[in-house]
């Protein structure tokens with residue numbers, strides 16, 4: 520009887536192991552498509568760009584969802600597994616993914632194909648960090664012309680690994696670059712609506728310096744380059760003085776940064792007898808909801824420039 524029971528238990532155990540095995544197989548075929556280039560991208564911004572170039576010739580997984588702050592994001596065990604299985608990992612670099620540096624290093628040691636999109640940019644065109652000596656501002660995507668260089672860099676990387684689809688990747692890239700050229704002109708024409716003295720952008724963290732440099736805005740972030748450093752009371756005080764003195768009509772919150780600091784800044788400005796509006800929400804380090812216009816890079820950039828200009832025109 521005891522023997523029969525233990526045989527039954529062993530059979531049940533083996534069956535469940537088999538079932539679990541099947542389940543994990545199914546899982547991996549969902550994630551890994553052997554006919555296509557399997558790519559893992561870190562941020563939604565990089566993901567959207569890679570998708571525009573790779574189209575249906577790639578199988579893409581994006582680690583960070585919309586609204587996720589890449590400075591603070593820590594890779595899960597599942598993420599590490601995805602990165603290890605992928606043919607190519609594409610990330611921003613310049614320490615944007617501040618908590619993932621060790622993982623990237625490990626992957627590079629094991630000869631995994633990794634590509635930092637910022638590598639394509641001439642260091643002369645990068646903005647040096649005031650806070651961290653010897654390092655650069657990672658928020659390169661809001662200068663559309665710099666991002667066009669990134670698009671070329673991603674295309675070359677895909678062609679290197681998958682030369683059979685060279686024509687396909689090249690055609691997609693050409694088409695997309697044309698759209699980005701139009702986008703760049705759109706930003707310039709909206710900016711022209713603002714008198715120069717009104718081109719001052721105040722946001723939650725320093726994500727818009729490349730935008731400011733490219734389109735002629737003075738830019739100030741309450742928090743620094745990384746949201747990992749909290750804004751101090753002195754930062755709030757200095758910025759509140761600046762806003763009240765310059766009579767800046769609007770400041771902007773960011774979708775991937777909690778708004779409490781900007782609310783505190785608004786109050787501090789009001790205590791200086793000047794009223795500043797929250798001009799709306801900008802997308803900084805993450806795109807909006809997938810399936811909406813703001814779920815794409817182009818839609819996000821348009822949303823931002825429209826929000827900024829409309830807010831500052833008041």
Ligand SMILES: [Zn+2]
Nearest residue numbers: 726744745804
């Ligand atoms: Zn940032």
